[in-house]
Amino acid sequence: MDESHTTSESSAIHRDDVGSRIGMWLFLFTELILFGGLFLLYAVYRYLHPQEFHEAAKELNVVLGAANTLILLTSSFTMVMSISYLGEGEKKKSLLALGLTIALGLAFLVNKYFEWSAKFHHGLYPNSPELAGRGQGDNLFYGLYYSMTGLHGLHVLVGVVLLSVVLIYIVKDKVTPDNFIVLDNSGLYWHLVDIIWIYLFPLFYLIT
Amino acid sequence: MSDTSSVAYGSHASGRSYLVEGGRYSGILSWLLTTDHKRIAILYLISVLALYFVGITLGVLMRLELLTPGETIVKAQTYNAMFTLHGVIMIFLFVIPAVPAIFGNFCLPILIGAKDVAFPRINLMSWYLYIGGAMIAVIALFTGGGPPDTGWTFYAPYSLRTGTNVTLGVFAAFVLGFSSILTGLNFVTTIHRLRAPGMTWNRMPLFVWATYATAWVQVLATPIIGITLLLVILERFFGVGIFDPTKGGDPILFQHLFWIYSHPAVYIMILPGMGVITEIIPVFARRTIFGYKAIAYSSVAIAALGSLVWGHHMFVSGQSYTANVIFSFITFLVAIPSAIKVFNWVATLYKGSILIAPPFLFALAFIFLFSIGGLTGLMQGALSVNVHIHDTYFVVGHFHYVMFGGTAFAFFAGLHYWYPKMFGRMYSQRTATLACTIMFIGFNVFYFTMLVLGLQGMPRRYYDFLPQFQMGHTIATVGSWILVTGLIIMFANLLMGLRKGERAAADPWGGKTLEWQIPSPPPHENFEEIPVIDRGAYDYD
Numbered sequence: 001m002d003e004s005h006t007t008s009e010s011s012a013i014h015r016d017d018v019g020s021r022i023g024m025w026l027f028l029f030t031e032l033i034l035f036g037g038l039f040l041l042y043a044v045y046r047y048l049h050p051q052e053f054h055e056a057a058k059e060l061n062v063v064l065g066a067a068n069t070l071i072l073l074t075s076s077f078t079m080v081m082s083i084s085y086l087g088e089g090e091k092k093k094s095l096l097a098l099g100l101t102i103a104l105g106l107a108f109l110v111n112k113y114f115e116w117s118a119k120f121h122h123g124l125y126p127n128s129p130e131l132a133g134r135g136q137g138d139n140l141f142y143g144l145y146y147s148m149t150g151l152h153g154l155h156v157l158v159g160v161v162l163l164s165v166v167l168i169y170i171v172k173d174k175v176t177p178d179n180f181i182v183l184d185n186s187g188l189y190w191h192l193v194d195i196i197w198i199y200l201f202p203l204f205y206l207i208t
Numbered sequence: 209m210s211d212t213s214s215v216a217y218g219s220h221a222s223g224r225s226y227l228v229e230g231g232r233y234s235g236i237l238s239w240l241l242t243t244d245h246k247r248i249a250i251l252y253l254i255s256v257l258a259l260y261f262v263g264i265t266l267g268v269l270m271r272l273e274l275l276t277p278g279e280t281i282v283k284a285q286t287y288n289a290m291f292t293l294h295g296v297i298m299i300f301l302f303v304i305p306a307v308p309a310i311f312g313n314f315c316l317p318i319l320i321g322a323k324d325v326a327f328p329r330i331n332l333m334s335w336y337l338y339i340g341g342a343m344i345a346v347i348a349l350f351t352g353g354g355p356p357d358t359g360w361t362f363y364a365p366y367s368l369r370t371g372t373n374v375t376l377g378v379f380a381a382f383v384l385g386f387s388s389i390l391t392g393l394n395f396v397t398t399i400h401r402l403r404a405p406g407m408t409w410n411r412m413p414l415f416v417w418a419t420y421a422t423a424w425v426q427v428l429a430t431p432i433i434g435i436t437l438l439l440v441i442l443e444r445f446f447g448v449g450i451f452d453p454t455k456g457g458d459p460i461l462f463q464h465l466f467w468i469y470s471h472p473a474v475y476i477m478i479l480p481g482m483g484v485i486t487e488i489i490p491v492f493a494r495r496t497i498f499g500y501k502a503i504a505y506s507s508v509a510i511a512a513l514g515s516l517v518w519g520h521h522m523f524v525s526g527q528s529y530t531a532n533v534i535f536s537f538i539t540f541l542v543a544i545p546s547a548i549k550v551f552n553w554v555a556t557l558y559k560g561s562i563l564i565a566p567p568f569l570f571a572l573a574f575i576f577l578f579s580i581g582g583l584t585g586l587m588q589g590a591l592s593v594n595v596h597i598h599d600t601y602f603v604v605g606h607f608h609y610v611m612f613g614g615t616a617f618a619f620f621a622g623l624h625y626w627y628p629k630m631f632g633r634m635y636s637q638r639t640a641t642l643a644c645t646i647m648f649i650g651f652n653v654f655y656f657t658m659l660v661l662g663l664q665g666m667p668r669r670y671y672d673f674l675p676q677f678q679m680g681h682t683i684a685t686v687g688s689w690i691l692v693t694g695l696i697i698m699f700a701n702l703l704m705g706l707r708k709g710e711r712a713a714a715d716p717w718g719g720k721t722l723e724w725q726i727p728s729p730p731p732h733e734n735f736e737e738i739p740v741i742d743r744g745a746y747d748y749d
Contacts, residue, residue: 019326019401026393030431037435037465041450044461127447136449136456143448143457147439 017181024185028192031155035196038148042203045140052137057208059124060145064115065205068108069197075104076194079163079187089177091170098167098183101190105160112153116146145204152200155193162186223731225632230732243328244732249314250630251335256306257699259342263297264692266290271654271688274681277673284671288357289372291669293349295360296377300384301342303611304473306619307480308426309338309391312419314630316395318723318730319413321404321739326397330390337387341380348376359669361470364451364462368443375444378437385430385437388476392426395419404722406741410504413721413745414497417504418483421511425472425479429515433469436462463525467518475514477611478578479507481618482549485571488625489553490746491719492568493560497746499552506545513542523594532591539589546582550575565717566640570621573648577613581606584659599669602662608655620644620698627702628712632729635705643701647694654687721745 046053082097123130131139166186169175175182224230226246229238270290273280317324325331349355352373367374399420442448449455451462490497519535584606588594628634661680715724
């Protein structure tokens with residue numbers, strides 16, 4: 001995410017928003033490929049254990065998953081609002097929208113916490129006796145479930161921290177209507193987090 | 209190009225040398241907090257070489273151990289840790305960062321007429337990540353269950369089970385990967401955004417093309433090793449089971465994911481080296497490079513095709529025969545752009561007015577050694593031959609021809625070529641020539657013997673060997689001594705040059721690219737005025 005902080009001795013004089021955006025997109029590519037490895041594993045193991053993946057997916061809480069999908073989609077909307085408001089010079093509205101985005105991100109994490117806790121409560125966690133007693137497909141399903149939603153949750157957390165820093169920057173007028181590439185790039189990162197969830201949700205909760 | 213115009217940029221650039229403090233900080237902080245790409249390059253140079261010496265020492269000790277059958281100097285477990293560490297250090301801490309992080313950082317902005325890279329602070333951050341990764345690797349040696357013993361490939365399921373400190377070792381590689389990604393990201397953006405006016409894509413020096421192709425591979429391939437290594441850590445902490453066959457995981461998938469990165473990584477290692485050679489050849493042949501576009505696009509072709517051949521590491525791992533045939537075929541295809549480069553270098557020399565000097569000799573050694581490395585690679589790309597020589601010394605010999613004879617010799621060539629630019633002084637060229645000759649002889653005595661041992665059936669990574677391999681092991685060990693003698697002479701000569709070498713001119717070799725048109729060493733901002741480019745990079749005719 002650090003790509004967004006591009007000021008340096010020379011670029012302070014010579015600002016390059018396009019360059020910053022290129023850097024951010026390259027970073028997003030690396031994120032996509034990072035998750036790509038996990039999606040690849042998911043595809044192979046689903047192909048090898050279709051029936052067990054089918055059964056295991058039924059155990060996940062679709063309501064909580066759908067709620068989280070809604071939360072993240074809404075947060076992407078408020079993110080865009082924040083950028084758009086700042087571009088129009090409406091600092092307060094922009095801050096409000098950004099604050100909402102952060103709150104929605106936190107709500108997602110809280111939801112996730114309850115979801116994971118419930119699964120732990122049923123003895124469904126990596127290396128658990130319950131999973132060891134089931135088939136290998138179940139074990140792989142939950143292994144991937146925890147790895148992928150865990151890595152995604154970590155990204156949500158990083159996103160929340162990042163957006164909070166940008167929020168402070170806007171308050172302190174370090175990010176202004178004339179120079180808001182940092183907010184723009186953070187928005188790109190937030191949409192990436194959103195889009196990965198858009199794939200995780202059907203793969204784990206809906207395809208049964 | 210006339211001689212007067214070739215010094216035009218330098219003549220009125222009166223800025224202080226980048227080696228003299230000039231920024232906000234002084235003393236050691238002026239280095240540790242610098243965002244100057246040239247100073248960061250020097251930071252990399254020092255740290256990469258320090259780790260290279262560790263790697264060499266381990267290598268020489270391993271050869272000494274193999275001088276006689278049974279125990280010679282260390283126990284078997286120590287030997288396992290040594291070859292793991294030798295691999296990890298040489299690959300992640302030397303060969304991958306050597307050319308891009310040192311010469312890429314130093315030369316790339318100058319070669320395209322820029323004052324710095326696109327993200328100078330991220331550039332410094334990637335050096336700190338490099339140092340962080342190196343320190344974690346060192347900590348891994350002395351904590352937990354002792355140094356990792358898996359080999360640099362960390363193959364599952366052994367890496368999941370061994371009691372040694374694989375977790376930290378793997379984490380070190382993860383951090384180093386992050387450093388590599390940031391360097392690549394920086395270079396791609398720099399090349400897209402900061403080229404001087406008139407520096408069109410087809411006027412860029414070919415080192416820039418090579419670095420550009422490499423940077424894309426760094427950005428696109430490295431995350432795969434990142435996630436793979438993270439999963440190994442998750443396995444070791446939580447027993448998730450994704451690569452663990454007892455829990456339904458498939459270790460072959462680990463190999464796939466590992467090589468999806470690590471084969472393209474081979475091109476991260478060699479492409480910048482090829483770029484260095486492409487800079488050197490035309491300067492010392494006093495001729496425009498032959499086949500500019502072919503060399504430029506072949507870099508991109510190598511990067512693209514090289515990303516699709518990982519399965520050739522797994523011919524005997526149990527992947528399908530169809531997959532084997534496809535991977536074998538694409539492997540042969542990669543040879544084409546590599547050969548295009550070799551033929552073009554040789555064609556550039558034809559009818560050239562050749563100046564024999566150390567950078568050129570290292571470049572010639574590169575072409576010879578890399579050709580052997582490439583051709584032995586093709587032998588392994590053939591399915592039937594591969595089964596015979598898989599996991600033997602033939603493989604070890606092959607990749608040392610490519611990595612050491614290729615990348616490291618290209619690195620030495622670049623070091624001798626850009627040394628006067630970097631430090632403003634000249635080393636003793638006679639001593640450098642002597643060192644190059646000794647290294648070349650020692651190298652071939654050492655690694656060609658390994659190729660032969662491999663064909664005879666000596667397996668790699670073995671602590672012990674049968675009596676019939678004694679002769680080969682003796683020759684290889686003697687070769688390692690010759691090679692190291694050459695290395696010591698070379699580095700001693702370069703160190704002496706720093707203090708006692710005579711002052712170097714702005715353009716000691718008669719190069720035409722931009723770095724030779726500014727003073728040696730370059731001023732902080734490289735160019736007083738950003739140059740306007742109106743001709744190709746190698747304008748000798």
